[in-house]
Amino acid sequence: xxxxxxxxxxxxxxxxxxxxxxxxxxxxxxxxxxxxxxxxxxxxxxxxxxxxxxxxxxxxxxxxxxxxxxxxxxxxxxxxxxxxxxxxxxxxxxxxxxxxxxxxxxxxxxxxxxxxxxxxxxxxxxxxxxxxxxxxxxxxxxxxxxxxxxxxxxxxxxxxxxxxxxxxxxxxxxxxxxxxxxxxxxxxxxxxxxxxxxxxxxxxxxxxxxxxxxxxxxxxxxxxxxxxxxxxxxxxxxxxxxxxxxxxxxxxxxxxxxxxxxxxxxxxxxxxxxxxxxxxxxxxxxxxxxxxxxxxxxxxxxxxxxxxxxxxxxxxxxxxxxxxxxxxxxxxxxxxxxxxxxxxxxxxxxxxxxxxxxxxxxxxxxxxxxxxxxxxxxxxxxxxxxxxxxxxxxxxxxxxxxxxxxxxxxxxxxxxxxxxxxxxxxxxxxxxxxxxxxxxxxxxxxxxxxxxxxxxxxxxxxxxxxxxxxxxxxxxxxxxxxxxxxxxxxxxxxxxxxxxxxxx
Amino acid sequence: xxxxxxxxxxxxxxxxxxxxxxxxxxxxxxxxxxxxxxxxxxxxxxxxxxxxxxxxxxxxxxxxxxxxxxxxxxxxxxxxxxxxxxxxxxxxxxxxxxxxxxxxxxxxxxxxxxxxxxxxxxxxxxxxxxxxxxxxxxxxxxxxxxxxxxxxxxxxxxxxxxxxxxxxxxxxxxxxxxxxxxxxxxxxxxxxxxxxxxxxxxxxxxxxxxxxxxxxxxxxxxxxxxxxxxxxxxxxxxxxxxxxxxxxxxxxxxxxxxxxxxxxxxxxxxxxxxxxxxxxxxxxxxxxxxxxxxxxxxxxxxxxxxxxxx
Numbered sequence: 001x002x003x004x005x006x007x008x009x010x011x012x013x014x015x016x017x018x019x020x021x022x023x024x025x026x027x028x029x030x031x032x033x034x035x036x037x038x039x040x041x042x043x044x045x046x047x048x049x050x051x052x053x054x055x056x057x058x059x060x061x062x063x064x065x066x067x068x069x070x071x072x073x074x075x076x077x078x079x080x081x082x083x084x085x086x087x088x089x090x091x092x093x094x095x096x097x098x099x100x101x102x103x104x105x106x107x108x109x110x111x112x113x114x115x116x117x118x119x120x121x122x123x124x125x126x127x128x129x130x131x132x133x134x135x136x137x138x139x140x141x142x143x144x145x146x147x148x149x150x151x152x153x154x155x156x157x158x159x160x161x162x163x164x165x166x167x168x169x170x171x172x173x174x175x176x177x178x179x180x181x182x183x184x185x186x187x188x189x190x191x192x193x194x195x196x197x198x199x200x201x202x203x204x205x206x207x208x209x210x211x212x213x214x215x216x217x218x219x220x221x222x223x224x225x226x227x228x229x230x231x232x233x234x235x236x237x238x239x240x241x242x243x244x245x246x247x248x249x250x251x252x253x254x255x256x257x258x259x260x261x262x263x264x265x266x267x268x269x270x271x272x273x274x275x276x277x278x279x280x281x282x283x284x285x286x287x288x289x290x291x292x293x294x295x296x297x298x299x300x301x302x303x304x305x306x307x308x309x310x311x312x313x314x315x316x317x318x319x320x321x322x323x324x325x326x327x328x329x330x331x332x333x334x335x336x337x338x339x340x341x342x343x344x345x346x347x348x349x350x351x352x353x354x355x356x357x358x359x360x361x362x363x364x365x366x367x368x369x370x371x372x373x374x375x376x377x378x379x380x381x382x383x384x385x386x387x388x389x390x391x392x393x394x395x396x397x398x399x400x401x402x403x404x405x406x407x408x409x410x411x412x413x414x415x416x417x418x419x420x421x422x423x424x425x426x427x428x429x430x431x432x433x434x435x436x437x438x439x440x441x442x443x444x445x446x447x448x449x450x451x452x453x454x455x456x457x458x459x460x461x462x463x464x465x466x467x468x469x470x471x472x473x474x475x476x477x478x479x480x481x482x483x484x485x486x487x488x489x490x491x492x493x494x495x496x497x498x499x500x501x502x503x504x
Numbered sequence: 505x506x507x508x509x510x511x512x513x514x515x516x517x518x519x520x521x522x523x524x525x526x527x528x529x530x531x532x533x534x535x536x537x538x539x540x541x542x543x544x545x546x547x548x549x550x551x552x553x554x555x556x557x558x559x560x561x562x563x564x565x566x567x568x569x570x571x572x573x574x575x576x577x578x579x580x581x582x583x584x585x586x587x588x589x590x591x592x593x594x595x596x597x598x599x600x601x602x603x604x605x606x607x608x609x610x611x612x613x614x615x616x617x618x619x620x621x622x623x624x625x626x627x628x629x630x631x632x633x634x635x636x637x638x639x640x641x642x643x644x645x646x647x648x649x650x651x652x653x654x655x656x657x658x659x660x661x662x663x664x665x666x667x668x669x670x671x672x673x674x675x676x677x678x679x680x681x682x683x684x685x686x687x688x689x690x691x692x693x694x695x696x697x698x699x700x701x702x703x704x705x706x707x708x709x710x711x712x713x714x715x716x717x718x719x720x721x722x723x724x725x726x727x728x729x730x731x732x733x734x735x736x737x738x739x740x741x742x743x744x745x746x747x748x749x750x751x752x753x754x755x756x757x758x759x760x761x762x763x764x765x766x767x768x769x770x771x772x773x774x775x776x777x778x779x780x781x782x783x784x785x786x787x788x789x790x791x792x793x794x795x796x797x798x799x800x801x802x803x804x805x806x807x808x809x810x811x812x813x814x
Contacts, residue, residue: 075638
């Protein structure tokens with residue numbers, strides 16, 4: 001047995017192992033060490049897999065048979081460029097958020113629950129990685145349950161009592177979504193007799209217009225849209241992000257909705273084949289309008305929020321609109337924009353939520369629990385916490401899509417895709433929605449830089465480095481990937497071409 | 505069943521709701537039995553009708569038994585549910601006929617499952633624990649997640665509340681019957697566990713039955729006595745240990761030169777290796793499921809008594 005051949009299994013199994021170990025060890029710091037080690041190992045493995053995919057010819061796939069049962073009888077792990085891309089994003093986020101969480105949750109979660117927090121984070125990571133890497137429809141659902149259940153618990157661990165209500169709401173909506181997904185998978189299984197996604201794609205062509213397949217498409221679309229918080233189905237998201245512990249918000253914002261987008265891409269492009277999804281049904285129009293609604297309505301609501309965390313949560317709903325907008329074009333440029341934005345928005349938003357976590361530590365009275373980051377508490381913040389404030393501004397620029405930041409790249413490709421379709425008004429809409437982003441980022445700038453700090457609070461009191469370093473790594477990354485796009489854009493173009501041009 | 509659901513939606517008495525949903529589960533189990541899905545029927549009866557009814561009653565103990573009147577009529581949810589049902593029916597109309605041997609579901613992967621390569625008479629067990637053993641690992645992890653999540657959320661911060669014990673049920677008859685029945689319940693659980701290769705059964709069902717034996721004991725002789733048999737700390741360890749055992753079998757496959765969860769390499773004789781793998785995996789499921797059920801019960805039970813005084 002060579003280690004490199006077993007990387008696909010280890011990618012998920014190591015984080016999965018860390019969770020029960022953390023529960024058995026029961027000590028906060030031991031659990032922290034185990035889960036962090038697993039997350040770093042997962043990140044290393046994700047990079048290893050990336051290199052393995054690189055070594056394959058273009059559009060190559062790594063296939064791993066769990067239990068040595070060949071697909072479609074057993075469960076297959078299937079890694080192509082897109083899988084590998086998302087794996088790197090998810091595990092990289094975990095590797096950054098975990099060191100951050102140690103200092104962060106010390107102030108937000110009671111000491112004796114720390115080991116459970118780490119166990120849940122390990123489970124959530126394993127679940128998200130499992131969804132991404134698997135090539136089996138039912139396995140997607142099983143790992144979706146793992147990641148969702150642990151996410152509900154992580155959110156409910158928030159200090160504010162409203163976290164419980166937010167988590168409960170997410171639980172109800174998430175369970176409905178999961179049920180829809182499993183109904184859709186059930187229909188597909190009944191019609192094709194297989195659960196393996198690649199096998200399903202091969203067998204679905206002949207029956208793609210049959211009623212059960214259409215019903216499956218409907219259920220899967222609604223179910224996954226609930227999970228990825230597509231506009232009218234987003235109601236769980238703002239409260240969940242607002243009241244969850246800071247580290248959890250950052251991790252979920254960067255990964256959970258993104259993995260759902262990945263699942264949607266998989267089903268739309270790999271299983272159903274885009275001829276069914278995009279040419280025979282009015283799905284692209286529907287998605288286009290919902291995305292536009294998300295861009296404008298959610299960003300507009302964001303401007304009037306009083307809580308900074310809530311503001312950026314609504315901004316997430318808007319930004320997801322850009323991703324689905326890219327999908328609705330059904331073109332190489334559109335899909336490229338979606339995939340790049342999935343990554344770029346992930347790192348920028350995670351940076352912002354990590355910095356907000358640092359910020360609430362800074363504005364707390366010494367020894368007291370961190371307060372909610374409402375705007376009246378942020379006046380003159382830049383003088384007290386220059387690094388934190390500056391970081392939020394830079395990541396905010398990436399949300400707006402200013403040239404030189406990662407956000408610009410994704411918007412640029414969206415505009416290209418719209419021009420390609422000859423829809424000039426869409427270009428206008430994209431630019432106009434960016435102005436809304438300017439408005440909500442400006443609210444923070446105004447409060448932090450142009451208002452005088454309240455008396456007695458002028459002293460510089462920056463957040464601890466353990467919080468700032470992971471956050472700033474992401475801030476710098478969102479600038480780096482705006483300047484050097486070979487990694488993100490290169491792979492996104494490759495993936496998009498593979499998915500759109502090579503129709504089954 | 506339809507009647508039960510309508511009454512469920514209309515009634516405001518939560519006690520009736522709990523009993524009715526138990527009834528619904530039993531009916532569902534019968535339907536599953538009629539569909540020849542004995543393993544699923546057994547799980548539904550044990551989990552849906554048995555343990556969850558007890559847990560819901562435990563939860564009911566903590567809150568009022570009348571549902572509050574909703575502020576507005578739920579027309580929108582009703583409309584959404586109707587649309588969902590319509591799509592479901594629309595899709596189901598196009599499905600192949602029930603039990604049609606030509607249906608794709610019977611033609612593609614199933615024939616190989618039925619060839620019984622792993623030499624386990626109960627095909628369900630073979631598919632569950634071997635062919636798709638990784639899904640079962642995932643499901644066990646879901647149960648583990650639920651258990652650990654319950655601990656994280658319901659733990660009472662700080663103090664170990666020492667509330668004095670409510671007097672154990674004094675009814676002689678109940679105690680007598682309990683004493684007579686409980687050993688058999690536990691024995692039956694073990695039978696279901698180890699006979700799962702040959703007949704319906706397996707770790708999930710056995711875990712629930714075993715846990716319900718203990719819960720039964722706790723209901724009659726008091727939770728503190730049950731805690732003496734199965735202490736909290738042990739139960740929490742069980743939750744993690746079961747999953748670890750399952751994962752351990754998978755990793756053993758790795759170390760012995762196979763893929764993850766490869767049972768063939770566990771023994772020089774591949775078929776024997778399959779048996780060994782399935783056996784230990786099912787034990788892992790049993791431990792975690794039993795631990796989680798008990799933990800949830802303990803959590804509700806101890807909370808109830810504390811809250812009443814508070």
